[in-house]
Amino acid sequence: MGAQKTLEVGMLSEEKSWILFRQKVGNFVDYPSLLDIAKEVAKEGKGLPLAIISVARAIKKS
Numbered sequence: 001m002g003a004q005k006t007l008e009v010g011m012l013s014e015e016k017s018w019i020l021f022r023q024k025v026g027n028f029v030d031y032p033s034l035l036d037i038a039k040e041v042a043k044e045g046k047g048l049p050l051a052i053i054s055v056a057r058a059i060k061k062s
Contacts, residue, residue: 011047018042020049024056 012020021042022029029038041059045052 009049012052013044013047013050014043016049017045017052021045021052021056024062 001031010027021038025038041055042052045055
């Protein structure tokens with residue numbers, strides 16, 4: 001079974017990456033002790049939405 005439609009997903013800006021990460025992981029990243037680390041993790045997603053969502057969900061479940 002092959003794909004019927006190809007959808008190209010663009011990369012997000014650093015700001016939009018952070019917004020997406022924060023939406024998926026939750027507000028606990030706003031604690032001062034976690035904020036810098038959370039922003040660095042979001043940046044490591046390199047603007048790729050699927051990577052950002054996957055990492056955020058994994059962190060949220062921890």
